Amino acid sequence: MLQQIRTYLVFFILLLFSVSVNAQIDSKKKNVSIPAIENENDTLDASPTTPAKSLGNTGNFGGITIPKSTPNLKMPKKEFSMFGEDFGDPGELYADRLKKQQSSITNKLELGTKGSKVDVFFGNHRTTSKTVQVLYRDYGLEDGDLIRVSVNDEIVEYRVGLINVFRGFTIKLREGVNKIEFLALNEGYALPNTAHFRVLDENKNIIAADMWALSINVKGTVNIIKDPN
Numbered sequence: 001m002l003q004q005i006r007t008y009l010v011f012f013i014l015l016l017f018s019v020s021v022n023a024q025i026d027s028k029k030k031n032v033s034i035p036a037i038e039n040e041n042d043t044l045d046a047s048p049t050t051p052a053k054s055l056g057n058t059g060n061f062g063g064i065t066i067p068k069s070t071p072n073l074k075m076p077k078k079e080f081s082m083f084g085e086d087f088g089d090p091g092e093l094y095a096d097r098l099k100k101q102q103s104s105i106t107n108k109l110e111l112g113t114k115g116s117k118v119d120v121f122f123g124n125h126r127t128t129s130k131t132v133q134v135l136y137r138d139y140g141l142e143d144g145d146l147i148r149v150s151v152n153d154e155i156v157e158y159r160v161g162l163i164n165v166f167r168g169f170t171i172k173l174r175e176g177v178n179k180i181e182f183l184a185l186n187e188g189y190a191l192p193n194t195a196h197f198r199v200l201d202e203n204k205n206i207i208a209a210d211m212w213a214l215s216i217n218v219k220g221t222v223n224i225i226k227d228p229n
Contacts, residue, residue, distance in 0.1 A: 115184070115192025115215040122222040124177075125208040128229050129201035133170045134180060138162035139196040139211060143188030147195065150181045159185060162195050173226040181221050184214040199224055 138145050142163055149157040151171055171178070184193035192213045199208040199222065212220045 115187065115194075115213040116218055117215045119219045119221065120212060120214065122208065122210045122212075122220060124223045124225055125199065126225045126227055127173070127201050127207050128227050129173065129203070129207070130226075131170055131172050131202050132178075132207060132224055133168060133200040133204075134197070135166040135168035135200065136162065136182065136195050136197040137166045138164055138194060140194040141188075141190045143190040144186070145188040145193045145195065146185040147193070148183040148185055150179075150183070152179055153181075162193075166196075166198065173224060175226050175228060178224040178226060179221060180224065181219050182212070182214075183219050184212075184216055187214075187216050193218075195220075197222070 134149070134151075136147070136149075145162040146159055147157070147162060148155060148159060149169075152174075156169060156171070180199070182195065182197065187193045192215050194211070194213050196211045197209065197220075198206055201207050207224060208222050210220075210222070214220060
């Protein structure tokens with residue numbers, strides 16, 4: 001009997017506790033609105049502000065004199081240049097400077113051009129030989145001189161470098177004039193283009209020989225005239 005009363009009492013306490021918890025949860029879900037209270041002192045003053053007084057033309061503001069603006073002030077128009085008018089074109093300046101420096105070096109080393117600036121003729125030379133050997137060499141410093149050799153206006157050696165040893169080619173002569181041309185393609189690094197040439201007959205006899213000192217694009221010409229046998 002006592003045990004049953006205790007059981008009912010525990011059940012009743014648990015029931016009361018459950019009801020209390022549910023009541024607290026429901027009270028947290030409810031929103032409480034607080035009515036706004038109007039305050040007469042919080043009104044916004046929307047009255048227009050009084051414009052500040054114009055300074056007029058006095059040019060004085062609190063004891064500070066304001067400089068007067070100059071209307072229609074015209075500034076001179078001038079194109080901007082990084083180098084200025086007094087310096088000229090930078091490319092031309094560099095070229096002139098390089099030319100002066102190169103001229104100074106060639107003068108100090110005595111390499112200035114002394115070659116002919118006009119075509120040179122080495123004369124007419126006669127032979128009865130059927131063939132001739134055309135030889136050439138650089139009699140000065142091996143400095144990279146280049147020549148082009150033509151026979152009767154036909155190129156035999158398009159671009160050949162001159163060394164200190166004779167070398168060349170053999171051609172068959174036609175009756176009459178056989179024109180041999182040496183064209184200076186450059187002047188090497190020790191100006192001018194210098195060479196020594198020889199023309200030998202079939203018996204190794206010298207028909208013609210001479211030396212040249214030519215500027216670039218200048219020709220040296222020798223004529224070998226074949227007589228009938």
